Amino acid sequence: MNILVLVKEVPDMTKVKFDCERGVVDRSSAESEINPFDINALQTAVNIKNQFGATVSVLTMGPPKAEKSLRDAYARGADEGILLTDKKFGGADTCATAMTLSSAVKYLGNFDLIVCGEKSVDGDTAQVGAEVAEFLDIPHAYYVDKIIDTNSEHITVETEEICGSKQIRKMKMPALIGVTKNINFPKLPTVNRKLKSMLIDVKKISLEDLSLYISEESTGFKGSPTKVSKIEIPRAIKRESLIIRDDYNTFKEIIQNKTKGARR
Template sequence: MNDQLDIIVLIKQVPDIEKVKFNLKTGRLDRSSAGAVINPFDLNALEAAVQIKEKKGATVTAISMGPKTAESSLRDAIARGADRAILLTDARFAGADTLATSYTLASAIKKLGSFDLVICGEKTIDGDTAQVGPEVAEFLGIPHVAYVEEIREVNEDGILVKSKMGRNYYVIELSFPGLITVTKDANTPRLPTLKDKIRSRKAEITVWTADSLSDVAEMGRFGISGSPTTVAKVYAPHTEKRRGRIFEGDPEEAARRIVSVLKELNIIG
C-alpha cells in the first residue's frame, strides 16, 4: 500500500428530481424535462471520501458511467474535493441493467489497478435498486458493507463502520481493499465554493470508452448485450383510499351497528 489511501467514489448523474416530469403514457421519466445533478446519496459518498482524505491523506477518484453530459457531475465532484475523475461513456454501455452497470464500473476499477476503498451511495433516486455497490464488490472479489451510517475509524489496513440494516445496527471492521455504501445520515455534504467551481471547470476529465477497458473486460458484458434483465413497465402502485362510513342517529343504536359491521368484517370476534 502507498502512504496515501486510494479511494474511489462511484457517482451517478440523475435527473434533478425537483424538476423532472414523469411520462404517464410510457411509464418512464422524461429526462429531457429536467437538469441533471449528482445522485444525492453519492454526495454523501463523496463527502465521506473527502473527510477521510482530510484526516488521513488520500487520493479521491470519482468514476461515473453515463452519457457525455455526465461530465458536469464529475466537475461538480472535483469542486467538492475529488482529485480526479473518469467518465465511462460509449454507446456500447447504453441500456445497461444493474449487472452490466456493475460489471462496467468494476472493470474500470480493475483497470486503475490498486485501491483501498470504494465508496458508493446507498442507492440512486431514479433506478433505486441499491444493487450496484454490492455487485461491484462481488465483481472485484472484495468484502463490502452496505448502509453505512457512520465511519468510526480509518487506519491503513481497514475501516470501522456502523451500518443499519433493518432495525439493527452493526459495527463492522472491513479490511482493505473493500467497498461501502453510505446512507444520507453518514454526513452532511459540503457545498463547493466559487473558487472550487472555477477550478473544476479547468480540470481534466479522463474519458474511457469500451475499447479502453478491452484489456480487463469482455466486450459482450457491457450495455444491452450484457444485461439479462429489461424493464417491461414502470408504474405507480395502486393505492386504496380510506373508506369511511358514518353511523347516524341514536348513539347506542349506532354503536350496536358498528359492532355488528366489525363482526361481519371479522375485525372483532
C-alpha cells in the same frame, strides 16, 4: 490512501417524465444532478482525506454531458474526475452497470477504498455497489452510517439499525462501503473550487479501453438480463374529507346527518 467514489448522474425526480411505452425514464425531460446519496459518499471520502490524507477520485458512467457532475464533484473536494462513456454502455441494468464499473476499477487500479451511496433515487435498487464489490472479489458493507476507524490496512464501520440491531464490521483493504444519508452533512462547494472545476481535465474511458476486462456482450443493453416490460404511473386518488370545527352543535349536526344517510 487512494479512494474511489462511485457516483451516478440522475434526473431531478420532481420534474422527470417517464416513457411508459419503452419502459424507461425520459432523462431529457429534466435537469441532471449528482445522486443525493452519492454526495454523502463523496463527503465521506473527503472527510477521510482531510483527516488521514488521501487522494479522492470520482468515477461515473454516462453520456459526455455527465462531465458536469464530475466538475461538481471536484468543486466539492475530489481530486480528479473520470468519465466512463460509450454509446455501447447505454441501456445497462444493475448487473451490466456493475460489471462495467468493476472493469473500469481494474483498468484504473490501485484503490484502497471504494465508496458509494446506498442507492440511486431514479432506480432505488441498492444493488450496484454490492455487485461491484462481488465482481472485484473484495469485502463490502452496506447501509454504513458511521466510520469508526480507518488506516492503510483496515476500515471499521457501523451500519444503521436493521431489525433492531446494528452491525460493526472490520474489513481488510481494499474494500467497498455503501453509505446512508445519516453518515454526514455534505458541505457546499466554495467559490474558489467551483472556478477551478471549470478548468480541470476529465479523464474519459471507453469500451475499447476496457477490452482486456469486458466484452461488448457483457455491457449495456446486450449484457443486461433484466428487461423492463412495462411502466405504469399510479392514478391520483381523490379522497373525501370532513372539516370538523370546534363547535359541539356543528359536530353533532354532522354526525346526525351522516347517521341519517346511513339509515337510508
